[in-house]
Structures are given as C-alpha cells and as structure tokens.
Amino acid sequence: MVAYYDEMKDRAGIKPAYADVARWAEETSSDELRQRQSEAEGLFRRNGITFAVYGEGGDPERLIPFDLMPRVFCAKEWDVIERGSIQRARALNAFLNDVYGKREFIKAGKIPARLVEGNPAYEPIMQGIKPVGEIFSHIIGVDLVRTGPDEFNVLEDNCRTPSGISYVLQNREVMQRIMPGMFRSGQIRPVDHYGDMLAAAMQSVAPDDCDGRPTLAILTPGHFNSAYFEHSFLADIMGIELVEGQDLFVENDMLFMRTIRGPERIHVLYRRIDDAFLDPEAFREDSMLGVPGLMRAYKAGGVTIVNAPGAGVADDKATYVYVPEMIRFFLGEEPILPNVETWQCADESEFKYVMDNLPELVVKEVHGSGGYGMLIGPKSTKEEIAKFAELIRKNPANYIAQPTLALSTVPSLVNEGLAPRHVDLRPFVISGKGKTDLIPGGLTRVALREGSLVVNSSQGGGVKDTWVLRGERL
Amino acid sequence: MLSRTAQGLYWMSRYVERAENNARLLDAGRRIEGLPGAEAAGNTEWPSIIIAAGCRETFGEERLDEADRDSATFHLAFDPENSSSILSCFAAARENARAMRGAVTSEVWTAINGTWSELRKLDMKAVDERRYADFIESVLGASFHFRGAINATLLRDERLWFIELGKHIERADATARMLDVKYHVLLPKTDEVGAGLDLLQWQQILRAANALRAFRHVYREQVSAPRVVDLLVVNSQSPRSLRYTYEAICDNIDNIGVHTKAQRAVADHAREIRDRLRVADAHDIIDFGLHEWLTDMIMETNKLANALGESYGFFSQVDRDAADEEVEDSSKLETCTQ
Numbered sequence: 001m002v003a004y005y006d007e008m009k010d011r012a013g014i015k016p017a018y019a020d021v022a023r024w025a026e027e028t029s030s031d032e033l034r035q036r037q038s039e040a041e042g043l044f045r046r047n048g049i050t051f052a053v054y055g056e057g058g059d060p061e062r063l064i065p066f067d068l069m070p071r072v073f074c075a076k077e078w079d080v081i082e083r084g085s086i087q088r089a090r091a092l093n094a095f096l097n098d099v100y101g102k103r104e105f106i107k108a109g110k111i112p113a114r115l116v117e118g119n120p121a122y123e124p125i126m127q128g129i130k131p132v133g134e135i136f137s138h139i140i141g142v143d144l145v146r147t148g149p150d151e152f153n154v155l156e157d158n159c160r161t162p163s164g165i166s167y168v169l170q171n172r173e174v175m176q177r178i179m180p181g182m183f184r185s186g187q188i189r190p191v192d193h194y195g196d197m198l199a200a201a202m203q204s205v206a207p208d209d210c211d212g213r214p215t216l217a218i219l220t221p222g223h224f225n226s227a228y229f230e231h232s233f234l235a236d237i238m239g240i241e242l243v244e245g246q247d248l249f250v251e252n253d254m255l256f257m258r259t260i261r262g263p264e265r266i267h268v269l270y271r272r273i274d275d276a277f278l279d280p281e282a283f284r285e286d287s288m289l290g291v292p293g294l295m296r297a298y299k300a301g302g303v304t305i306v307n308a309p310g311a312g313v314a315d316d317k318a319t320y321v322y323v324p325e326m327i328r329f330f331l332g333e334e335p336i337l338p339n340v341e342t343w344q345c346a347d348e349s350e351f352k353y354v355m356d357n358l359p360e361l362v363v364k365e366v367h368g369s370g371g372y373g374m375l376i377g378p379k380s381t382k383e384e385i386a387k388f389a390e391l392i393r394k395n396p397a398n399y400i401a402q403p404t405l406a407l408s409t410v411p412s413l414v415n416e417g418l419a420p421r422h423v424d425l426r427p428f429v430i431s432g433k434g435k436t437d438l439i440p441g442g443l444t445r446v447a448l449r450e451g452s453l454v455v456n457s458s459q460g461g462g463v464k465d466t467w468v469l470r471g472e473r474l
Numbered sequence: 475m476l477s478r479t480a481q482g483l484y485w486m487s488r489y490v491e492r493a494e495n496n497a498r499l500l501d502a503g504r505r506i507e508g509l510p511g512a513e514a515a516g517n518t519e520w521p522s523i524i525i526a527a528g529c530r531e532t533f534g535e536e537r538l539d540e541a542d543r544d545s546a547t548f549h550l551a552f553d554p555e556n557s558s559s560i561l562s563c564f565a566a567a568r569e570n571a572r573a574m575r576g577a578v579t580s581e582v583w584t585a586i587n588g589t590w591s592e593l594r595k596l597d598m599k600a601v602d603e604r605r606y607a608d609f610i611e612s613v614l615g616a617s618f619h620f621r622g623a624i625n626a627t628l629l630r631d632e633r634l635w636f637i638e639l640g641k642h643i644e645r646a647d648a649t650a651r652m653l654d655v656k657y658h659v660l661l662p663k664t665d666e667v668g669a670g671l672d673l674l675q676w677q678q679i680l681r682a683a684n685a686l687r688a689f690r691h692v693y694r695e696q697v698s699a700p701r702v703v704d705l706l707v708v709n710s711q712s713p714r715s716l717r718y719t720y721e722a723i724c725d726n727i728d729n730i731g732v733h734t735k736a737q738r739a740v741a742d743h744a745r746e747i748r749d750r751l752r753v754a755d756a757h758d759i760i761d762f763g764l765h766e767w768l769t770d771m772i773m774e775t776n777k778l779a780n781a782l783g784e785s786y787g788f789f790s791q792v793d794r795d796a797a798d799e800e801v802e803d804s805s806k807l808e809t810c811t812q
Contacts, residue, residue: 223573232576242576246789247478258477258787260632261733 005148005408016473017074030417036178037068043174065462067412071444072467084337086436089140089429092314094330096136100126111322121312125282132205133433136308144425146408153340159315161272164443165428166230171465189440189468195237201432205304206267214267216240221273221289231272250293253300270306317400318366345396354401358385361401378404407453412446422447424455440468477787479577480636486570487640490620493563495648496550497613499523502682511671520546522658526651532556547601564590579627589616639726646719646775650768653706657765676702683714704756720748736785743778
C-alpha cells in the first residue's frame with residue numbers, strides 16, 4: 001500500500017492553512033454540505049458553464065463536477081510554485097525563440113534535431129520570425145503534481161491554447177457566495193485581476209506601428225465549440241470583442257474586424273483555434289474558421305498572434321524531457337520545479353527498462369492528451385499490460401513512461417462524505433514584454449473516483465477552488 | 475459593435491416577431507372560420523392565411539386550395555421544413571441568441587431558451603379545437619416575455635436599437651400582410667350576407683392585431699374598411715400601424731448612427747417611406763387599391779431591409795433569406811383572383 005501525501009494533515013495533525021476549512025467541514029452537517037454542494041452546482045448550471053478542458057473530448061454541454069472543498073496553499077508553498085512556473089515559462093519561450101531562430105540548443109547537442117523538425121507542432125513558416133517581446137507562448141499552463149511536503153513536479157506543459165482559466169475564476173465566484181465567512185479575514189489572495197493581467201500583457205506585445213491604445217480581440221471557432229463559454233467569458237472580463245473568422249479580413253498586411261461603423265483594426269489577436277485552422281493560405285486550405293492572409297499580416301508585423309503559431313513544439317511529451325536542460329542552458333538557473341523522471345521508449349536501453357517494468361509504470365503517448373491512450377501499470381490487469389506492450393513494441397517512439405506517482409490528496413466531498421482524492425494543479429503563466437507573471441491560484445483538478453489517479457474531466461475528474469494564502473493560515 | 479453581433483440580435487428579434495405574427499395570423503384564420511357564411515364562401519380563409527404568412531411556396535402551390543385549419547396550422551406552427559413556422563422561428567431566434575450570448579442578458583436568454591424548450595415538446599394535439607386559442611395566447615405570451623426581458627434588462631445602446639429595428643421591420647411587413655388577408659378571402663355572392671360578413675371579417679383582423687378595443691377607443695363607431703386601414707396604416711399611436719413602425723425604424727436608425735454613405739442612403743429611404751405615411755389617407759389608399767398599395771409597401775420594406783443589412787455589414791443568411799422570398803411572393807399576389 002502506497003502512502004499518499006495528504007495536503008490537509010501531516011503527522012502533527014491538521015495543518016494551519018487548513019485549520020478553518022477543517023473546522024467548517026467538521027461543524028457542518030453532511031446534509032448541509034450536500035445542500036451547499038447542490039447550490040454551487042445550480043450556480044454553475046445557471047451561468048451555463050459547460051465545457052471540456054483542453055484536449056479532452058466528451059459531451060460539450062456537460063457540467064464538470066465542482067467539489068466544494070477548497071485546496072489551500074500557504075505562502076511558502078505558493079512561493080515555490082510561482083517562482084518555478086515563471087522560470088519554466090521563461091525557459092520555454094527562450095527555447096521557442098531559439099528553435100525558430102539560431103538553433104543554439106540543437107547545435108549544442110542538447111536536443112536531437114529530429115524531435116524539433118519531426119514534431120507535428122513545428123511550423124516551418126515561423127522559421128526566422130521574432131515575435132514582439134520575443135514571446136511565443138503568452139499563456140502557458142504548467143501542470144503540476146505533488147508527492148510530498150516539498151515535492152512538486154511538472155507533469156506537462158501547455159504552450160498552445162491552454163483552457164480552464166474561466167473555471168478558476170468562476171470557482172472563486174461560487175465559493176465566495178457559498179462560504180463568505182472564509183474570505184472575511186482577507187487572507188485568501190484574490191484572482192479576479194486575471195483579465196487585467198492578460199489584457200496588459202496583450203497590449204504590451206502590440207505591433208510597433210500601433211500608436212494609441214491597441215485593440216485586442218479573441219478569436220473563437222464559434223458557439224458550437226466546447227470551450228465557447230470560456231472564450232466569451234474571457235472577452236467579457238477583458239471588455240474586448242469575441243470574433244469569428246468571418247468577422248475578420250486582412251488588408252495591406254493588417255487585420256481588421258467588420259463592425260457596424262466599418263472596418264476596425266485589430267492589433268493583438270488571442271486566438272483560441274488551433275494552428276492548422278488559423279489561415280487557409282498558410283495552413284489547412286479547407287479551414288473555414290481562420291482568416292485568409294493572417295500569417296502574411298503576422299509576418300509583416302501588422303498583427304500579433306497570441307499564442308504564436310508553432311508554440312506547440314515546446315510542449316509535447318518528447319520535448320518535455322529537455323525542459324530542465326533548457327532552464328540551465330537559457331537562464332543559467334537550476335530548475336525550481338523538477339520534471340517527473342521519464343523514460344523515452346525511442347531510446348533502446350530506456351525501451352528495455354520500460355518493457356521490463358511495465359506493471360510499475362505509467363505509459364503515455366507522446367502526442368496524446370486527455371487521459372486516453374495511456375497505461376497505468378499498477379491499476380491494470382496482466383492482459384491489459386500485455387496488450388499495451390504490443391502497442392509500444394510496434395511504435396516505440398510514440399511512447400514515454402514515468403513512474404506511477406503517489407499523487408497528493410485533498411479531502412473532497414463525495415457521496416460517502418469527506419474522503420481524500422488525488423489532485424493536480426494548473427497555474428496559468430502570462431508573459432508580456434519584459435514581464436512574466438501569474439495570478440495566485442490555478443485550476444485544481446481532482447480525480448473524484450476512489451483510487452483514481454486520472455484527473456481529466458473526461459475520466460470522472462472534477463475541479464476545486466484553489467486558495468493561496470497571504471501567510472500561513474486563514 | 476461587430477456587424478455579426480448586430481446581425482444576430484436583429485434576426486433574433488425578427489424571428490420572435492415573426493413567430494408572434496404567425497400566431498396572430500392563425501388566430502385571424504380561426505376567427506374568420508367561425509363566422510356565419512364562411513362555409514358558403516368556401517372557407518378561403520386558410521389559403522389566404524398561408525399567403526399572408528409568405529408561405530405559399532413552402533406549403534405547396536398545388537395544394538393551396540385544399541388548405542384547411544389542420545394543414546395550415548401544422549405548416550405555420552410546427553412544420554420543421556418551414557423555416558417560418560413558429561417552432562422554426564423560435565429555434566432560429568434561440569440559435570442567434572446562443573451565438574450572441576455575450577450580447578444579451580441572462581433574462582433575455584432564459585426567456586427565449588425556455589420558450590423554445592417548451593415549444594419543441596408540442597405537437598398538433600396542442601392545437602385541437604378546444605385548446606387552439608390557448609396555444610395562440612402562449613405564443614403571444616412568450617413574445618411578450620421576451621420583449622419584457624429586453625425592456626427591463628438591456629442597456630440602451632446599439633444592441634437594443636438593432637433588436638428594436640428587427641422587430642419593427644418584421645412588424646411593418648407583418649401588418650401589411652395581415653391587412654392583405656382580406657383581399658384573398660372570398661365573400662359569398664349574396665350581397666346582403668356579403669356586406670355583413672365583410673365587416674365581421676374586418677373585425678376579426680382587428681382582433682388578431684390586438685386592435686379591436688383600440689379601434690372603439692379611437693373612432694367610437696362601427697368597424698369599416700377605411701377606419702381599419704386608418705388604424706393599421708395611418709394612425710401614429712397604434713403600436714402595429716405602419717406609420718408607427720416606420721417612425722420607430724427611423725428613430726432606431728438615428729440611435730444606431732449613420733457612419734457610411736450606404737447607411738445614409740438607407741436612413742434616407744426609411745425617412746422617405748415614413749414621410750409618405752405621415753401624409754397618407756385611408757380613402758386615397760382604398761381608391762388606389764388596397765391590395766396594390768400593400769404589395770408596394772411590402773416590397774419597399776423588403777428593399778429597405780436588404781439595403782440595411784448590406785450597409786451595416788450583415789452577412790448573407792445561411793438559412794432562408796426571408797426578404798428575397800417574400801419579394802417574390804408578393805409579386806405573385808397580383809395573379810390571385812377575387
């Protein structure tokens with residue numbers, strides 16, 4: 001039996017950060033807990049918050065379960081997460097600049113060239129482009145797991161169009177209504193300046209020829225998209241237009257939206273559609289979602305695209321292994337948040353190790369996401385393992401393996417009452433010109449099924465509010 | 475504001491108004507059908523209702539003469555194949571509202587989403603003889619709920635003006651069509667009965683337009699054709715009259731603002747129609763030929779609506795472009811014999 005790290009309790013008992021929450025849960029009857037829980041769900045449903053988290057499939061109108069019990073970080077813990085996430089984001093952006101620029105990282109033999117150029121997310125059209133402020137990925141979601149008091153690991157980076165931030169803000173909104181007492185002491189750091197932070201970062205990377213206040217917009221695939229709620233939510237909190245491809249056109253290498261007053265120029269476009277659909281002239285010809293000529297305007301410096309096309313080359317599971325080295329190479333620093341130990345099946349000796357130890361390992365597809373196409377050794381039958389071994393043998397380069405992590409737990413409200421459930425954390429790091437920052441909070445996903453280590457909403461995962469305290473206790 | 479947002483709000487509003495007017499037309503049909511002597515004249519009210527709704531083609535020219543209450547009601551209320559049926563209108567209005575979710579309040583969204591989810595559960599059983607009037611009332615009520623939510627919760631800005639504009643353009647079209655119903659309803663040959671029935675039919679038109687009481691209030695005399703035309707065309711206080719809707723259309727355009735040459739041309743066109751209505755006289759209209767006058771009016775409104783959409787950057791509608799079909803439809807009215 002593996003001992004999991006309980007974030008609420010250690011040997012000395014309930015930790016100070018959780019003292020008030022634990023007392024509240026203790027004093028509140030299970031009926032009332034359930035009542036509050038359904039109140040919270042009602043609020044979500046009324047606001048129409050239905051969407052899937054980045055890369056996950058499933059019913060787009062589904063509500064992701066909300067768990068009433070918050071996850072709490074004290075200042076000291078958060079300090080590590082904050083510095084570590086910012087460091088990681090800076091290194092990833094430096095790597096992207098290098099990939100599409102001088103290629104020094106490759107030349108120094110730090111990463112095989114085939115992992116960059118053979119990567120489906122690598123966009124040759126970006127070669128030689130230097131985005132404003134040298135930022136490729138303005139919004140990075142860093143997926144973190146915890147296995148002990150000081151043991152945080154990065155599980156995955158999301159450099160393309162990470163979603164889930166609207167949940168962070170809405171979770172807080174709902175919690176402030178359900179447990180107002182907890183917020184009275186002012187110890188829980190607010191998160192609602194996310195919109196301002198993102199808008200400021202977007203403005204800072206406006207094209208050089210923009211005089212006056214830059215016009216920002218969010219590009220959505222449309223209201224049939226599963227993350228549409230988040231797109232409109234973001235447009236709303238930033239007070240900017242939510243546009244679709246059909247609203248936009250390019251002229252004289254500048255991007256315009258069609259308004260009732262005539263064309264209006266857009267300086268910075270936060271796109272929430274994939275690279276492949278951005279511009280039928282540059283990428284997929286059949287794309288109806290994008291804007292013909294957008295890449296032309298981008299290359300001419302007429303518009304800034306957030307996040308830049310081709311940023312995905314930094315975030316897949318094969319590149320992941322090299323991020324600690326990126327931190328050392330580009331920043332001259334030691335990684336604050338280490339990677340999870342990872343074996344690449346493409347490597348012969350590592351492949352052998354993986355095949356010999358499958359029952360203890362987690363094996364994932366290099367480009368996969370959403371908790372699909374993976375093997376969790378300790379939770380699988382012999383037959384399942386044998387079947388998966390066949391898949392790996394057929395295409396070793398498509399797989400990486402990691403030890404099965406003893407993910408930390410936080411008490412969650414489930415049918416039987418309060419019970420420990422495994423969690424992860426996705427802070428959202430925002431990079432503008434000369435500034436990398438994040439709000440004190442992030443998306444905590446929780447595996448609501450007993451014993452489950454998969455937090456993805458498509459696999460029975462839910463979300464919690466994440467509290468970052470000013471000090472050590474509420 | 476994005477042109478697409480303006481377009482979505484405008485059409486959301488038009489579709490709700492269209493649903494309401496279809497309900498009013500069905501109500502007129504129901505009322506005229508119940509009049510003594512209607513049978514002797516061959517129950518021509520249902521084909522005329524279909525023509526007035528602009529649904530002659532979707533219903534099927536060849537079976538128009540056989541239209542009865544059931545077939546007309548199904549086509550105008552529930553037929554999913556008919557993009558102007560009440561159900562289709564609410565589905566389209568909801569789809570527009572959903573796409574423009576950020577531009578309307580949750581009260582407006584809830585009103586329209588609630589109506590749509592109730593309506594789609596209904597079928598012809600909901601309009602059997604005994605419950606027909608209830609159904610009509612529920613559709614009108616849904617439209618009132620929607621308008622009330624808009625009035626009570628929306629900012630007085632461009633979004634509201636485009637919603638209002640959609641309503642008034644659709645209403646200008648609908649009122650003209652409603653008046654034209656009478657043109658296609660045959661009267662029995664006997665003059666004596668005919669004269670009485672004629673008035674009764676006008677009365678039913680007023681009822682369907684929610685204007686019978688207003689009529690008595692304004693004129694304090696018996697219903698007559700010139701007076702009905704006066705109330706529904708010339709009167710500036712009647713909320714469904716052409717004069718009132720055109721005054722409102724001009725106000726809406728002024729509020730939205732005129733920024734381009736094309737938009738100025740649209741505003742001028744609207745004012746020109748309004749100015750004509752300001753000096754119009756019911757007797758002159760009848761002397762000119764009511765049907766011809768109304769047909770001309772319907773075409774002018776359609777022209778205006780098309781130019782308006784173009785000048786504010788609306789995209790061509792993916793589904794039925796109502797305006798085009800209606801223009802075609804009204805020109806066909808000429809061939810109908812009385």
